[in-house]
Amino acid sequence: MEINLLKQQVEAAIGVTLKESEMGMKEWNLLVRAIDSDPAALLKVNGKYVWLYKKNNALSTVHFFEVDQTLLTDTEAKLIGLLLVRARESVKGHTAKKDDESRSLQLGEWIQERMDLGELQGTVPEHFALKPKLQGSFLPFMLSWENRAGHEVVYTKLYKLLKSYFGGDLLLIPLKDSWLILVSEALLTELREESEEGTDAERDMLHALCQGLYELIANEWMGSGCHLSVHELITGESRLLEMAVTLYESLLIGRLFHVSEYIHLPWELRLERFIYSIPEPERERFIMETGRHSGIFTDEEVLLTLETFFEMDCNISETAKRLYIHRNTLMYRIDKIKQETGLDVRAFQDAVLMNLLLLLYKVTK
Numbered sequence: 001m002e003i004n005l006l007k008q009q010v011e012a013a014i015g016v017t018l019k020e021s022e023m024g025m026k027e028w029n030l031l032v033r034a035i036d037s038d039p040a041a042l043l044k045v046n047g048k049y050v051w052l053y054k055k056n057n058a059l060s061t062v063h064f065f066e067v068d069q070t071l072l073t074d075t076e077a078k079l080i081g082l083l084l085v086r087a088r089e090s091v092k093g094h095t096a097k098k099d100d101e102s103r104s105l106q107l108g109e110w111i112q113e114r115m116d117l118g119e120l121q122g123t124v125p126e127h128f129a130l131k132p133k134l135q136g137s138f139l140p141f142m143l144s145w146e147n148r149a150g151h152e153v154v155y156t157k158l159y160k161l162l163k164s165y166f167g168g169d170l171l172l173i174p175l176k177d178s179w180l181i182l183v184s185e186a187l188l189t190e191l192r193e194e195s196e197e198g199t200d201a202e203r204d205m206l207h208a209l210c211q212g213l214y215e216l217i218a219n220e221w222m223g224s225g226c227h228l229s230v231h232e233l234i235t236g237e238s239r240l241l242e243m244a245v246t247l248y249e250s251l252l253i254g255r256l257f258h259v260s261e262y263i264h265l266p267w268e269l270r271l272e273r274f275i276y277s278i279p280e281p282e283r284e285r286f287i288m289e290t291g292r293h294s295g296i297f298t299d300e301e302v303l304l305t306l307e308t309f310f311e312m313d314c315n316i317s318e319t320a321k322r323l324y325i326h327r328n329t330l331m332y333r334i335d336k337i338k339q340e341t342g343l344d345v346r347a348f349q350d351a352v353l354m355n356l357l358l359l360l361y362k363v364t365k
Contacts, residue, residue, distance in 0.1 A: 007065065010080055016072065018051075018065040018080075028052075028062040044069060049077040051084050101155045103129040108173040111180065111244055120242045133171060134237040137185035139230070141210070142247035143217070144178035146225040146255065153179075153221070165216055178251065180244060185233060203267060206230045210263045227251050229264045249273065257362050275359045283360050290353060296340055297361045305333050309345060310355050316346075 007018055023031075031045060043050045047069055054063040065084070072080075107130050114122055124131045145153075158179065159172045166183050173180040210228045217226050229250040231243050246266050254264025257272045275283075296302050305323065312318040320330045334345060343350040 010083065014072065014076060014080075016067055018067055020063065021066050022061055022063050025060045025062050028064075043081075049080075051081050053084055104155070104171065104173050106130075107171075108175050108180065111173065111241065112175050114241050115175075115245055115248065120245060121238075122241055124237050124240070130171065131237070134182075134240065137233055137235040138171075138182040139185065139187060139206075139233055140243050140247060141181040141183065141213070141231075142178055142229045142244070142251060143181060143213075144227050144251050146227060161216065161220055162213075165213055175244075175248075178248065180247070202232070203265070206232070207263065207265060210265075214262055225262075227255060227262050227264060229254065229266065231266065257359060271355075272359060275356070276363055280364070283364055287357065287360055287364065290357065296337065297358060302333070302337060303358075305330070306337070306345070306354065306358055309334075310351070310358070314345065314351055 011017055043052075045066070048066045049069055049072060051065045052062060053065060107124065107128055110124065110128070124134060155172065155174065159170075162170055162172060162181060166187055168187050169184040171180075171182040173182070207230075210230050214226060214228055229247045231247055234240070234243050250264045250266045250269055253269055253272050253276050254261065256276070257269070258264070278286075297306075305319075308322050309319045312322060316327060316330060320327045323330065337354075338344045341354070343354050345351045345354050
């Protein structure tokens with residue numbers, strides 16, 4: 001509760017005006033040495049009840065309320081003192097939260113500026129308040145929205161939600177159109193102890209973390225279309241910019257090539273990143289030379305069939321199960337694709353070529 005609002009409410013309740021006064025901090029400290037150590041202390045000065053409500057360190061002054069002792073009982077004065085102490089603590093807490101947000105915004109603006117300039121190396125300026133917190137090891141996530149719902153998300157609400165999910169120390173850093181989340185290494189250490197060892201197991205664990213976070217955010221913002229990416233553990237700030245660019249590209253490329261998905265992992269997008277890096281004239285020439293029948297991708301059934309087939313590592317049985325169709329129906333579709341393009345996706349070379357054409361179609365359309 002704000003001090004001024006509390007003052008108005010107290011005055012209305014007791015029918016007495018609280019006078020606002022000011023004195024030097026040294027004079028105040030000499031006068032009342034116990035006021036901060038004992039919030040319930042009843043301070044009486046020159047026949048008046050006195051309550052501290054603000055210190056101005058820059059000007060070395062103290063602001064306080066005072067009222068004649070004859071107008072209140074000691075019990076009433078103590079109650080007012082306790083209410084003012086709580087109000088001061090509330091203001092301090094609110095200011096601290098605003099300071100945290102300002103520090104995160106400062107770091108986010110620096111990261112975004114370097115990303116826009118294409119700089120992958122650089123150290124956080126020494127005067128940044130968050131620099132000491134970047135010296136350890138942390139697990140980085142990046143979160144974005146595909147619609148305007150992301151602009152309605154405020155720092156405090158999202159931070160509280162993330163804190164409830166990860167249950168440990170984290171930094172929430174706002175970027176231009178996304179949020180960078182740095183989670184303490186302790187979270188990954190705990191999960192490692194509960195899971196199998198190995199790179200694949202750890203990546204599965206990171207995917208599961210993204211999945212759980214997506215479901216939490218989707219429920220909180222009513223399925224607002226968020227997208228998530230995660231990077232493997234990094235240590236110190238030396239790779240901070242490189243990591244941020246990797247996550248940002250993963251979200252961009254993942255949404256471009258896999259429009260129906262919402263979790264985009266860097267290690268699953270290597271081929272897509274390569275295709276995306278090819279200059280547009282070269283992509284168009286490749287399509288003209290090898291993919292004259294790429295018009296088949298405009299058929300949604302063909303597109304879904306091929307996407308699922310490659311996702312299932314070209315396994316006929318698994319693809320048919322995922323599509324909820326009979327194996328013979330899938331074989332019929334594959335034969336039809338072969339007739340129209342001359343490419344049999346059951347053969348390795350043709351499957352590679354078809355997959356490249358499919359990715360090129362997505363990035364050029």
